[in-house]
Amino acid sequence: MPQTEILDSVDRRILSALRLDGRITNQALAAKVGLSPSACLRRLRTLERSGIIQGYTAIIAGPGAGDGVTAIVHVTLERQTEEYLARFEKALRQHPDVREWHLMAGQYDYILRVQTPDMRAYESFHKEVLSRLPGVARITSSFAMRSSAGG
Amino acid sequence: MPQTEILDSVDRRILSALRLDGRITNQALAAKVGLSPSACLRRLRTLERSGIIQGYTAIIAGPGAGDGVTAIVHVTLERQTEEYLARFEKALRQHPDVREWHLMAGQYDYILRVQTPDMRAYESFHKEVLSRLPGVARITSSFAMRSSAGG
DNA sequence: GTTGAAAATAGCGCAGA
DNA sequence: TCTGCGCTATTTTCAAC
Secondary structure, three states, rough: OOOOOOOOOOHHHHHHHHOOOOOOOOOHHHHHHHOOOOHHHHHHHHHHHHOOOEEEEEEEEEOOEEEEEEEEEEEEEEOOHHHHHHHHHHHHOOOEEEEEEEEEEEOOOOEEEEEOOOOHHHHHHHHOOOHOOOOEEEEEEEEEEEEEOOO | OOOOOOOHHHHHHHHHHHHHOOOOOOOHHHOOOOOOOHHHHHHHHHHOOOOOOOEEEEEOOOOOOOOEEEEEEEEEEEEOOOOOOOOOOHHOOOOOOEEEEEEEOOOEEEEEEEEOOOHHHHHHHHHHHHOOOOOOOEEEEEEEEEEEEOO
């Protein structure tokens, strides 16, 4: 249960090790973070139950089971006032195909990751959603040929 | 080792099960695909050695916890041969700060999302890791001021 | 947080279709 | 060659401290 829990450095090292090798044995993990296996396992289960560790997966080579189309979209707004930004972000949140977005300091205003079942769905998304988002000045889409797991 | 072998339906079911649960025990996996544990384990090891299974990883909940610095990094390689790409991706996977990467069709070769506790750590990461990755020709870092949760 | 012991699992050689 | 069986080492898991 939520206890206003902060991750300490041991928890972070556990997460880091599991990101590198999701199938590491609890014993090896415990040795790596300097804990006894049972203490390590208790922390691991807590991290899993709390939802911080959402699951585990194998990294499969090639087109595998095809997650469809992954597009990285660079978006520039007409203006960068907080009002414009807030309006744009609110609109983004209403579209589940936008899996991830970042408001950038630099050349672009927003970088989005958009996930669709196929290219046809992406074209439709671009036409009917992206280009109609409020305050958009310019859109550049690039497509991923291969991505890390966990998208 | 690679014998130009085609994956049969049992292999595909193994891969599928491991995508869903990367930490499933070999026994449970064997039961799921209808094999004895030892036969299943041998197939699993073959898939790992052949590079079809590239690794395992934990799915960690969004950056929420530590906040810190989110950098979007555009990387161009010296060459785009599959050998260069494979070498680069293998190096990426060894660094947990690289939370996400995409091999792009288009202007850039790779787009990475890098997460560090603070800017100082990012500078160190850039200097000691990014710029030393194999085959890198150009690196451009942009920083996020605000990001969506649940990456 | 630790230790220790029982249950479950992984990993190997060997024999057979 | 691939499968399945039996055995042993390793790992997980739980109890008690």
